Amino acid sequence: DTGVSQDPRHKITKRGQNVTFRCDPISEHNRLYWYRQTLGQGPEFLTYFQNEAQLEKSRLLSDRFSAERPKGSFSTLEIQRTEQGDSAMYLCASSSRLEALETQYFGPGTRLLVL
Amino acid sequence: DAKTTQPNSMESNEEEPVHLPCNHSTISGTDYIHWYRQLPSQGPEYVIHGLTSNVNNRMASLAIAEDRKSSTLILHRATLRDAAVYYCILRVTSGTYKYIFGTGTRLKVLA
Numbered sequence: 001d002t003g004v005s006q007d008p009r010h011k012i013t014k015r016g017q018n019v020t021f022r023c024d025p026i027s028e029h030n031r032l033y034w035y036r037q038t039l040g041q042g043p044e045f046l047t048y049f050q051n052e053a054q055l056e057k058s059r060l061l062s063d064r065f066s067a068e069r070p071k072g073s074f075s076t077l078e079i080q081r082t083e084q085g086d087s088a089m090y091l092c093a094s095s096s097r098l099e100a101l102e103t104q105y106f107g108p109g110t111r112l113l114v115l
Numbered sequence: 116d117a118k119t120t121q122p123n124s125m126e127s128n129e130e131e132p133v134h135l136p137c138n139h140s141t142i143s144g145t146d147y148i149h150w151y152r153q154l155p156s157q158g159p160e161y162v163i164h165g166l167t168s169n170v171n172n173r174m175a176s177l178a179i180a181e182d183r184k185s186s187t188l189i190l191h192r193a194t195l196r197d198a199a200v201y202y203c204i205l206r207v208t209s210g211t212y213k214y215i216f217g218t219g220t221r222l223k224v225l226a
Contacts, residue, residue, distance in 0.1 A: 045213040095212070
């Protein structure tokens with residue numbers, strides 16, 4: 001068990017560019033979550049997957065954001081036409097339905113800076 | 116959405132116990148209380164959770180008020196490595212799997 005991994009750890013981009021982040025959950029965890037965290041705030045929920053199905057989306061997830069989990073394993077989060085307000089830490093977490101209360105285990109995050 | 120309230124910051128001396136409070140007056144009967152902590156430049160890390168009874172694990176203890184409207188995370192002997200932001204979360208057990216984080220308590224440990 002190597003934990004949740006995220007790639008890249010840091011991304012700097014210019015306003016208007018598209019960016020894509022990847023999350024690899026803990027092996028055999030069927031649920032995967034994306035959160036966003038801005039400076040000084042707690043993480044805010046964006047979306048979650050059960051296997052490959054996206055079951056819940058926050059209204060924070062504007063139409064410029066899209067998330068996928070095509071084979072029920074890794075997930076990608078894409079932001080199109082980035083804006084300076086998208087600068088944040090993007091956190092991924094995973095959980096297993098076989099574990100009591102499905103405790104979420106978080107990755108180290110991808111820090112995005114939009115110039 | 117279920118909401119928690121925590122002090123913005125607390126300080127403790129190294130090797131002393133720390134009591135981190137959390138108010139959750141809107142908690143419903145099936146909500147679990149979870150605590151996570153976030154070290155600088157890392158993702159949140161699970162600490163402990165409970166429903167009604169007090170709980171202990173290798174990291175901490177969780178004391179839950181009888182009416183469940185508040186709880187306290189107890190670090191028995193704070194170390195410099197415990198300096199982090201501590202989040203108290205109400206884990207809703209039906210309808211959604213998301214966590215709702217507040218702004219947490221920033222714990223500073225003094226050597």
